Amino acid sequence: MIAISVIIPTYLRPKDLTRCLEALKQQTRPADEVLVVVRDSDNETWALFKESNFDPLPIKTVTVEVPGVVAALNAALDVATGDIITVTDDDAAPHTDWLKRIETYYLSDERLGGVGGRDWVYWENKLLDHDDTETVGQVQWFGRVIGNHHRGVGQAREVDILKGVNMSYRRSAIAEIGFDERMWGTGAQVNFEMALCLALKRKGWKLVYDPAIAVDHYPAKRFDEDKRDRLNEVALVNAVHNETLVLLENLPPVRRVVFMLWAVLVGTQESLGLIQWLRFFPKEGKLAQRKWLASLRGRWQGLRTWQQSVKVNTSN
Structure with a gap:
């Protein structure tokens, strides 16, 4: 038996966070701790925890003053007690077998440093129709990065990169690496996952992507310079x-x-x-x-x- 910590960075999205936490309550393999990282100025989220009860989830809140997902994840990593560190976004809802499938992988392979899966993307509560592919999470020899984590099908396979909305790591593998604080941005800090994943690969750890490890993803409004739908x-x-x-x-x-x-x-x-x-x-x-x-x-x-x-x- 291993202990699993779930980390959820959040900012000004209490409705999305509520959906995420409700999904975690339905896990067939319960989380051993749920760390919700909240900005000190995020009054909406602090109000949510005063007004709502998410029992029986073992929730701990972690306060950060520095903006950006990297600071949030490192703050949670500093206090996490699990052998496995799982990460999802506040605008995602993990499927009921999410943690069970993740646990099975780590119990079966000591060389596994990270495992993740597919995010099924919804827009205005409608599932988007994407062309499926088996090419996921790769860095090609000349440096082009292929994501496609939201389109992956087929069997589990080794990859170079996992996606932040649906990823997990062996704590002993990432304890000395952490999340790279050189990443630019004040919110999403795009490509922060790649920094950690490639550092793990360099140290000889294996990363696996399995489409059956799934979350529903409802891309929500961002409160930084990256607005998803227009150029900045x-x-x-x-x-x-x-x-x-x-x-x-x-x-x-x-x-x-x-x-x-x-x-x-x-x-x-x-x-x-x-x-x-x-x-x-x-x-x-x-x-x-x-x-x-x-x-x-x-x-x-x-x-x-x-x-x-x-x-x-x-x-x-």
């Missing part, structure tokens, strides 16, 4: 910075060079390189121009942060 240059710079930093830190030397060349010359639909800008400019005009320039700034800033980190590590 600051959010794009932050996301690209984080991705660039993480990949430069974890790719071998030759692949680092290939990655930076590919990123600047080609890129993706989200993080534009030169070719992607030329592709989208006839249709999007100034919007494509803004995306391209923000992407370049993110690449440059990510490179600088990585270089600074190398200097610090070398001097130590």
